Amino acid sequence: MSVEFDFSEEVVLVTGASGALGSAVAEAFADAGATVCAADVRAPDDEDALLDPETVEFYEGDFTDESDVRETIDAVVGAHGRLDYLCNVAGTWRGGDPVDETDADQFDMLFDVNLKTAFLASKHALPHLRETEGAIVSVSARSSLEGGEGDALYRASKAGVRLLTESIAEENRGTVRANAVMPSVIDTPANREMMPDSDHSKWVDPADIAATFMALCSEATSVTSGAAVPVYGEA
Incomplete structure (x- = not known):
C-alpha cells in the first residue's frame, strides 16, 4: 500500500541537511510540497x-552556536511567517576506543554535534512551533538503548537526544509533539566506505527513514509524542 503526504503551505527546518540522511529528509518534504x-x-x-540546493532554501550556520x-530560525520565520516542523538531523559518529583511552575533546565534539544542536534548535523553534501546533523529530540511535564497547560517548549523547525528546514532549503536551527516530x-x-565488507543489503535507505520523519509530522501520528521509533530494519 502506497502512502502519500501533503505538506503544502507548511514550513519545515532540517538541520544537518547536507548529509545523507538530512538531504533525504529535505528532499522528501520538498517532494510532499513543503517549503x-x-x-x-x-x-x-x-x-x-x-x-540539492535546487529543492530547498539553504541557511549556512553552525548549530552548536x-x-x-x-x-x-529568525530568518526562516521572518521569510515565511511560520514554522511548522523541526527535523533535528545534525549529528556524527566517533568511536573505537574504550572510555579510559578516549580524549576529552571527543566528548565535547559528540555532545555538541549530537545533543547540543538538538537542544538549541528545539529551544529557539518551540515558540514558533507552539503557534502552529507543530512537531519536532530528532535523531537518536538504536545503540543509545544499551552500553557497548568502543563508542560510549556516542551512545551517551544519543541517549541524551532521546531523553531530551521525551522531556520536550512532556513540557509541550497538547501543543507541540516531539518524537525521535532510532537508526x-x-x-x-x-x-x-568505512565498512566495505558488511552486508549492505541489510542497511536502511535514508529515504525510508525520511518517510518516518514525515509520518511523525503528519496527522497520521497526531496522538504520538515522546516516542522513540525504531528505524533500523534488519541492520
Missing part, C-alpha cells in the same frame, strides 16, 4: 555535501 529550509555548517557546494541558531547502520556512502 524546506535546510541548515548545515556545510554549504551545498561543499565537496562532501549531498544536498546559539547565535547562529537564533539567527537562522542503526544507515546505507550512506560514508558507511559503505
